[in-house]
Amino acid sequence: MDLIVRNARLAGGGEVRDIAVNGSVIAAVEEHIEERGDSEIDAGGCLVCPPFSDPHVHLDAVLTVGDPRYNDSGTLLEGIAVWGERRPFVTKKGLMENAREAVLWEAANGVQFIRTHADTTDGSLVTVEALLELKEEMKDVADIQVVAFPQDGIYTFPDGERNLRRAVEIGCDCVGAIPHNELTREDGVRSVELAFDLAEKFGRMVDIHCDETGDEQSRFVEVMARCAISMGMGERTAASHTTAMHNYGNDYALKLMGIFQRAKMSFITLPFDNSVLQNRTDGYPRRRGHTRVDELDRAGVNVCIGHDSIMDPWYPMGKGSMLAAANLLLHTAHMSGYSQVFRLFRMITGNSAETLGVSDSYGIAPGKDASFLVLDAEDEFDAIRLQSECLWSVRRGRVVSQSVPATRTVTRESGRRDVDFKWKRMTGKA
Structure with missing residues (x-):
């Protein structure tokens, strides 16, 4: 052997x-x-x-924190504004240098499958071209899927639909949208339907930034589910964020669980960004900024965890650790029950593999x-x-x-002892 x-x-x-x-x-x-x-x-x-998977990260923005300025308010809207200021100065070389480094960080943390979003707002599609090149370059350490992602919306400017279509034509693996960012609800519905139509036409998957807001009236996830059911594309469909679901009325949320079961779609929750960006207008008490992870999981809906941002205008921290993301979600989603911890581990392994469509060889x-x-x-x-x-x-x-773990030694008057924090081994319960 x-x-x-x-x-x-x-x-x-x-x-x-x-x-x-x-x-x-x-x-x-x-x-x-x-x-x-x-x-x-x-x-x-x-x-x-x-291996771990990161089913949602923005490699076109990683490691840009502070460029051209820091997000002082820490809000989603200021993050979008900072990115808009930086976008005209993005170069393929600089983007690929940052993205390459972030992929290496994730690889060192055991990530071998990555789905990255590529902003299609700029008509040059430099972000798409760069990440498609990176996909090929880095295939020795990770399988990378690229999502055509209209960061500013599809119908908020004249070329949005054309740019999205071109990105799919030149090789993106998934079609994205951001319906809650469109000018009207009607445009939001159109954007979801367009994403599904393009995915069906070109044989791609669907991954939509959906209801990434605290607004309980943002309900595009039901439109996604309807499209997934009517077009038979549920197993190729992922709804990212869906943070508004946290604030839905319980009766409506219960209805949705049955629809999601029927749709067979996946959900991607993003603990790092969602915990700091959502429900900023609440004052006190503050609602938690993530989707109904525990309820979805109990309903048998496939839920996985993504990293989302790594040191960019929306989230200034991170080092590509999916275990850190799961640890954070344990706290914010009230999933510290013993069996729930094992479910969280599943959300960064098998559940993510299902979302990315790689389960057969996994x-x-x-x-x-x-x-x-x-x-x-x-x-x-x-x-x-x-x-x-x-x-x-x-x-x-x-x-x-x-990797070689750090050695930590505590020195007492009676002598020295290494500490590795492994309670089970220390008490003989392994």
Whole structure:
């Protein structure tokens, strides 16, 4: 075998197994594999899981925080204004340098699947061209999908529809829209319908920034669901943000859950940006700025977690860690119940794979792609608690990232001791 991983603690049950890799495929997962590999990794009982995905990030804006100025109010509207000021000065070279660096950050954190949005507002489509080039350049560390995303809306300026169509024609994988940003509700509905029509015509997926507002009257998600049902495109459809759903009346939200089940569409929640950008006009008390994650999950609707921004005009923090995003959502979505923590882990692994349409080759089983992570944790609970380092990231049989955790030593009068915060191991409960 080309590679054997020893003493791997599998997600979803905690069994310790050996994993054999032949070429780019998992050949065997067994209690013990006698054969030796050309190279071997001793996981030492650490958690081994499929790769993380980031199903929603804006690589055309990453690492631009403070350029041309900082977002002092921290609001969504000022973020859009700052980006508008920067847009005329965007170059393909600068954009790709920043995006390339952000992909490496995510790769070091165990992300191997990325869906990025590319702003189609500028008629030059420089952002689209750059990210399509990046997709090809970085395929050794991550599979990248590009969404044609009309940041300012489709019908708010004359060339919006033409730009969106051109972006799809030159190779974008998904069609986007931002209906709540259109001038009227009627234009918002038109924008959703156009996105679905283009996706159907060109065989693409749909990923729409939908109801990213605290306005309980913003209800374009129902239009998305109707299109997904009538056109049979639910499994290729993702609604991103849907933060207005947090503020909907409970009766209406309950009705929606049944519609979403029927539509078979996916939802992407963005804890970093949603937690700081939404419900800014509430005063006190302040509602939480995310969609109804726990209710959607209980209803059997596919929900996953995206990073959204990494040091840009909308969110000045971040380092590409999906475990950090899951940890934040645990707090803001009231999902600290023991079983819920494991559901959160699923939202950055299997659920995201389903949203991105890569489930067939995804997972740790014979015949699947040899793509997996070794995390510095004993189970999914501890991975989120510790926001664990990715010790090894193996992509189609090749190690693409490796990390050495920090050593922390506490010195007392009685002596020195290293501390790794691993409570289960320390108490002998592993």
